[in-house]
Amino acid sequence: MRQEKISTRQKLLRAAEELAAETGAGHLSLEAVAARAGVSKGGLLYHFRSKAELLEAMVADYMERAAAMLGEPGRSARPDGVLSAYLDIVEDECRRHPDPPAGLLAALAEDPGMLDPLRRWERDFLARIRANASDPALAALAFLAMHGLRNMRLLNIDAVDDATRAEVLAWLRARLAPQG
Amino acid sequence: MRQEKISTRQKLLRAAEELAAETGAGHLSLEAVAARAGVSKGGLLYHFRSKAELLEAMVADYMERAAAMLGEPGRSARPDGVLSAYLDIVEDECRRHPDPPAGLLAALAEDPGMLDPLRRWERDFLARIRANASDPALAALAFLAMHGLRNMRLLNIDAVDDATRAEVLAWLRARLAPQG
DNA sequence: GTAAGTTTACCGTCCGGACGGTATTGTCAA
């Protein structure tokens, strides 16, 4: 039944993500992922025909979640709207998921080329932000700072605490077009 | 002879760095590193008693190079001096080494805990920057943006081109204390 | 001659993936 199928796939993706975070991105094994998801290795390989396919799915999953968060608002039309939405999303992400997006790391460890879709996406996204920005230089700066925050998560560095993060975000928001 | 010993060690570290970039951080094998450095695997294991030790050395090497670049200037005393030096360093790094610091990735893939020294260092460094800054919020923002640039290198994302990077750096420098 | 540096040979383990099976569900002609 279609419902079940999706659920198993999702369980595998989640299990892989968790294991990557726990055992180190480079030690992700199919057996371990299958075991944690409560499936046999054969079962895993039914859903993902190879390890590469699993990792690609993890990257795609990550991008879909990001795109979904960005999709909703009608804000994007207003000046600085895209950037402002991005600030909200990253803030939310930092608060709700303090643990690193280990799927990206696992994919990167396996094959750097696997992040190509993400690279293209980031490139286009910065273009969108700048096209819609009141101050392009400030927009690029903010984009980079958000990547800095995400880098903190990726490498699990805790240099920037909650208060400092809030300070930075407030500083940026104060300089965007009003109601952007 | 002492000279030789250091040189072999260095060759191994360089070989490891290159291979990590080429074959993917998760596929770094001792045999391959040894071969590229022109040594046998046993030879490698004489200098680094285990793979973990090699990777730790790569992280340490990375940090030493970074610290060395930051060490020189008497600038650090002036307001915004530390931050200003940091901007110069990251700019220089982006220009001279466009390829990712794959050693960090390899260490991260093997064991996330291996980056702990780096984490401590970043934490202290941000504190130093802010203690010496004319505007702490701006300082944190700049710190994050620099990490954003380094993140672009780490993940090999080319979203921010040379011109945009220069624009951002100019924007920041214009807002620091004069002659910082 | 001895210690640092390096080699060669080897071991054990882990892991990706192939493969052959099973059970449940769906489809459809007679």
Added chain:
DNA sequence: TTGACAATACCGTCCGGACGGTAAACTTAC
């Protein structure tokens, strides 16, 4: 409606290669 025949979802085993690490012998340099 029912029996034949798939298709879907999953299981368990096995193999071969890759890889980390050990051990012992060899080679300089002093």
